[in-house]
Amino acid sequence: MHHNVSAGLLLYRLNTGRLELLLAHPGGPYFENKDDRYWGIPKGNLEIGETIVEGAVREFVEETGIDPDLTYSIYLGSAPGKYKRILHIWAFEGDWDVSKPVQSNAFQLEWPPQSGQVCLFPEIDKIDFFSIAEANRKIEREQLIFINRLEKRLLGSNYQSQLDLLPKIAHG
Template identity: 40%
Template sequence: MAQRHSAGLLLFRRTSGTLEVLLAHMGGPFWARRDAGGWSLPKGEYADGEAPLAAARREFVEELGLAAPDGEVLELGTVRQSGGKVVTAFAIEADLDPEAVVPGTFEMEWPRGSGRLQRFPEVDRVAWFDLTTADEKLVVAQREFLRRLEERVDTR
């Protein structure tokens, strides 16, 4: 089986001296009741030959319905999630109103085996979190991106 790759943008801002990150709660029936470990940076898969940063910007638009912000891009490297997918992340300092998000949708058979296709939002909510709270909410493997961001950003 071919290696699956995703790329995403981790927006961050400073609010009263506190570093905050924008996370998206994964949509669909599997994640509906899960909070801890049910959040992710806005990201998505990309094919060989597509630049990871270009994919991260494209996926930001697909998942949140908003243009990816401009600004200095910080490379946060890659992590391997428990399912084997390799995620590449980039951080950009920018502010964004979570209420402005218009998530994209995906279609899947639900309930499984029913033969019925249903449409679900890519993400069902978006919010800003301080790094301690974000560490509790994020998918386990992606928590490393928070540590890398904190190392790279002046939090004074």
């Protein structure tokens, strides 16, 4: 089951009454000049023995360097993702100074191709907050559904950043 399941976390904040979402941009030479439809929710594949929530937290920390507080979070459900994977996403409220350098894990890639030279690239090279309209333009198409679900949950109920009203996350 775990080889086709991915999980992630979507950090959101209210900035002067405007809902903003933290999205991540993939690192490496193939994504260097790519923007719209290339940003995404920090996420990744589960490791053996890991619960979906544990995998979501681990991937978020590995990709952003941010330690999430999931005391109050919203399960946004699952949806089909790339490569026949099922993607599970939780949202949580928080904030982050995006001017800080991204603390992402790295991967090796032969670059340039067939050069014999192996280079190290960050898995995520940028993270930034976007308004709902901006996020809808930036995010990978398969992940649009999670923005819509969060927007309905928060804005559909006159959300005013009251963390104590949000449901607690179910672990496991």
